[in-house]
Amino acid sequence: MRELDIGEVARRAGLAASALRYYEEKGLVQPIGRRGLRRVYADDVLERLALIALGRAAGLSLDDIAAMLAADGGTRIDRARLAARADELDLAIVQMTAMRDGLRHAAACRASSHLECPRFRALLRGVRPANPPAASR
Template sequence: MPTLDIGEVARRAGLPTSTLRFYEERGLIAATGRNGLRRQFDAGVLQRLALISLGRAAGFSLDEIAAMLGNDGQPTIDRVQLAARADELDHSIRRLTALRDSLRHAAVCPAASHLECPSFQKLLRVAERYRPRRKSRS
């Protein structure tokens, strides 16, 4: 079986090598061995990295992901946790949708009236309920 240099993994996964070393240090991925000093990975690491990306995209922290993936290869994902995260995502989506609609409205609504415009006030009310723990940006 062909093993991959860290640079090759980086290229294929679209991640910098520094990130891969960091992930290894955090126990998220593991090299199969060394060739001299050089880490060797087998191709399975790419799927694992995809799972990690997935977890990140879903808003899990690296620690949570590490727990889900286990130290072994088999992702022992907690279904309850998945469903819970799906629900959380649902809330985020609703919030962001309201926000998007209001932003769109604000972008076309006459200027001086923003603070009087009922739509904008609704937007403010949505915003006030929002307590950002972490930030979001595409």
């Protein structure tokens, strides 16, 4: 097992040292000791950091990720949570694909006004406000 100080881990993982300290605080990573004032990690921390990065890229919270990473370096994968997140991503992909297609159409549409274009109007009918305003009282 090779030892890496916090600066080397940060550089190789593409993270700030403060992020590593925060991950330690959250229980996501554990140093194996200190060399002087610097934290030292086992080189397998890089794989763990890659798992954390993958979870973050998939939209999981650090708490979700922490629940799936055992303190001993193993994993406790919540397969149902991962499947649910994959379903959420599928829906987001469908929505974003429709949005992309609508933007491409609007950019290329030759109608004198987008509101005269049947395809653009159909796109508008499918749009739902993200946060509808509260009703006036």
